[in-house]
Amino acid sequence: MLQLNPMKERVTISVSSIHGTKHFYIGKWFRHMLKGFGSLILAGLAITAGVIYYLVDEVDFAKLKQSELETKSMSLSEEVTSLKELKNNLENDLLAREERMSLVSDRLGDLEKLLGVGDTQGELESRLDAAAITSSVRMVMLNQIPNGAPVRNARISSGYGKRVHPVTGKIKFHRGQDFAVNIGTPVYAPADGVVEVIRPGNRGSGNFIRLQHAYGFSSSYSHLQKFHVKTGDFVQKGDLIAYSGNSGLSSGPHLHYEVRFVGRPLNPRPFVDWNVDNFEAIFSNVRGIRWESLVDKIELRVSAQLQLSSQKGALLTDKSS
Numbered sequence: 001m002l003q004l005n006p007m008k009e010r011v012t013i014s015v016s017s018i019h020g021t022k023h024f025y026i027g028k029w030f031r032h033m034l035k036g037f038g039s040l041i042l043a044g045l046a047i048t049a050g051v052i053y054y055l056v057d058e059v060d061f062a063k064l065k066q067s068e069l070e071t072k073s074m075s076l077s078e079e080v081t082s083l084k085e086l087k088n089n090l091e092n093d094l095l096a097r098e099e100r101m102s103l104v105s106d107r108l109g110d111l112e113k114l115l116g117v118g119d120t121q122g123e124l125e126s127r128l129d130a131a132a133i134t135s136s137v138r139m140v141m142l143n144q145i146p147n148g149a150p151v152r153n154a155r156i157s158s159g160y161g162k163r164v165h166p167v168t169g170k171i172k173f174h175r176g177q178d179f180a181v182n183i184g185t186p187v188y189a190p191a192d193g194v195v196e197v198i199r200p201g202n203r204g205s206g207n208f209i210r211l212q213h214a215y216g217f218s219s220s221y222s223h224l225q226k227f228h229v230k231t232g233d234f235v236q237k238g239d240l241i242a243y244s245g246n247s248g249l250s251s252g253p254h255l256h257y258e259v260r261f262v263g264r265p266l267n268p269r270p271f272v273d274w275n276v277d278n279f280e281a282i283f284s285n286v287r288g289i290r291w292e293s294l295v296d297k298i299e300l301r302v303s304a305q306l307q308l309s310s311q312k313g314a315l316l317t318d319k320s321s
Helices: 028-115 124-144 268-273 281-285 290-321
Strands: 003-007 010-017 021-025 153-157 161-164 171-174 177-180 186-188 195-197 207-212 217-227 241-242 253-260 264-266
Touching: 153 290, 171 207, 177 268, 195 217, 207 241, 253 268, 264 268, 268 281
Parallel strands: none
Antiparallel strands: 003 010, 010 021, 153 177, 161 171, 177 253, 186 241, 195 207, 207 217, 217 241, 217 253, 253 264
16 A cells, blocks of 8 residues: 655555555655656666667668669679670780781781892881882882783794894894784783874884883884774773784784883893893893982882872871761
């Protein structure tokens, strides 16, 4: 039983049992202590509730951050995978380019040996420039200066120099080279040029053509059957110009072929034998021509043309990009 005695401001607690009743008295100070203890408990509960709420909020925030990090990690993982693939592709592309460069270098080395270019160990770009210039110079000269035979698969019946003329029987200097060919055999231009002279005739050289080529060279064809070009026509190397015959002062069907430099007759044989495989042989086999000066001039022109073409290519590339 709990009894409150307001006069004495104390609380009496009575406990009854079979053994009797016992009384306990709670004074004012004890009640204040209980109130303070209760307040402490309430404050502790409030603080605990606040801490729990804060921790729950932090846990939720941490879970959100963890989710964001996991998403970012997956994105980074995918990006790393993509970068690895790109790296592998670039490495494979670089390897393929190196293999192609090695192949180009090897083939360029073979070309340099063929062209007789000295430096085969320099920078690839300079080697390519040198090979391009050298090959272009040879192409220009072989297109514009007579080379090769004007008739195909023909036997040489008489060479350049002194001989007994087959018709007159007199010793005379033979200024050309004779090819034993049947009447009507096609005659082709040995280089680019222009038809300077066409002269029909029944005496001497018979039906006659002279072509004017570059750098002071000319070629002529005698004893022809008929012409396939006219005076002033421009011809390219390999063009059909006439058909062989037996006209004029001739002992039988053949083609008389001459090569001249600024009007001076030259032995046609070195020009007939001249081609890309023995390109430099002409310089020692034909004297009296300043070949070195000619090659230098052509190299300068070819270099300028190649640089101009390179600049045009770079300009077009810039415009397209």
